[in-house]
Amino acid sequence: MTSAIDDMKRDGVAFAMTREGYELPVLDIAHSRFAIREDAETIAALNREIERSERQRRRVPKFIWRLLLKSAAKKSRLARALFDPKGSFLDGMSTYVMKLGGDHLVPPHDTPMDRRFASSPHATFLRMRTQQTARLIADGLRAELSENDKRPLHIVNIAGGPAMDSINALMLLAVSSPELLNRPLTIHVLDMAEPGPYFGRNALHALQDRGRKLAGLDISFEHLAYDWNDTAVLRNLLGSLTGVVAACSEGGLFEYGNDEAIVANLSALKAANVKFVAGSVTRADEARQRLAEGSRVKLILRGIEVFRPLAERAGIGIAEVRSTVWSDQVLLRPF
Known part of the structure; x- marks a missing residue:
């Protein structure tokens, strides 16, 4: 009997080591195991599933809900990360594991309760957020890079x-436009935390192995x-770079940062002649507000109409938006 890890490796899924010393699959949004359709019918179905699960949750009395969460936290690393009362955001590696989906979990994140959380429509939308942001970055780079211009x-x-x-x-560009x-x-x-970048560097190295994309x-990877x-660190970094510079922040600055931080960071990027910025902005409509009720994760629900003037204060406009019920993924360009 083959294991889930063996099955994934046989399907060409790369694995990389975490700082804690265990392997995780490397998310490849173009791989058949991870790709999510983005047509209107699929997104609408996911929206309905989220609404259904939230209606069920609201019918449970709060004291019973707290007991259920306490019990879940004993059985699931993901539950402990999601519902830790001391935290105000979901850490990068727990977010990453959620994006993998319940069918791709491996020890120590593979308990039945872990799989339940990672199989939820909420986790699917997290992966879609990465998928949409990656495609926006790839599209932006495709428009800015030239085969004849070899600048870094x-x-x-x-x-x-x-x-x-x-x-x-x-990876998307390596398949569609390798010459770039x-x-x-x-x-x-x-990033303030080290475990996420540690894994990301190892994932990149795994994807650079022979036969990989x-x-x-x-x-x-730095x-x-x-x-x-x-923004001193950002400004110092930007001042040291030569070549083509792009930026992104998925599930980060535009969702958790205050207004002043967003304007300051975008202003630093604009001053350095960054070509574009891709990222995610948490929605602020009624459906998203209901999803945020009772969550310990302190997202700032701005929506595009509140975010747009913040970006414009920094001299950057919204060039493209790709939406889900969870967030709007944006491509920003200086003007």
Whole structure:
């Protein structure tokens, strides 16, 4: 009897080591195991499933709900990360494991309760957020890069964790437009936590192995500790870069940062002539507000209409939006 790990490896899924010393599958949004259809019918079905699960949750008395969560936390690493009362955000590696989906969990995240959380429509939307952001980055790079221009490419990923949006964008280009990647490439992850970038670097190395999508490419992965409330590290980094610079922040700055931090970071990027910024903005409509009720995760529900003037204060406009019930994924360009 083969294991789930053996099945995934036989299907060509790469694995990489975490800082804790266990292997996890590497998310490849174009792989048949992970790709999500983005047609209106699929998204509507996911929306209905989320609404159904939330209606069920609201029917449970709060004291019983707390007892259920306490019990779940004893059986699931994901539950402990999701419902830790001391936390105000879901850490990068727990978010990453959620994105893998229940069918792709491996020890120590493979209990029945872990699989239940990772199989929820909420987790599916997290993966779709990465998928949409990666495609926006890839589209942005495809428009900016030229086969005849070999200048280095730098992707600055703010609060990037393992930077799967950036890595997947490069994989998309490696398949569709490999000639554009014949240059030095660097992913710069600016993140306070270290476990996410640690895994991301290992995932990149696994994808550079012979026969993998990024094999033979000159790609570096750098991590800088960063608090987005103080942009000195970002400005110093940008001042040292030459070539083509793009930026992104999926599930990070635009969802958790305050208004001043967003404007300050975007202003620093604009001043450095960054070509574009891709990221996710939490929606603020009634459905999303209901989903946020009772959550300990302190997302800021702005929506596009509140986010747009913040970006414009920094001299950056919204060029494209791809939406889900969870968040709007945006491509921003300086003007």
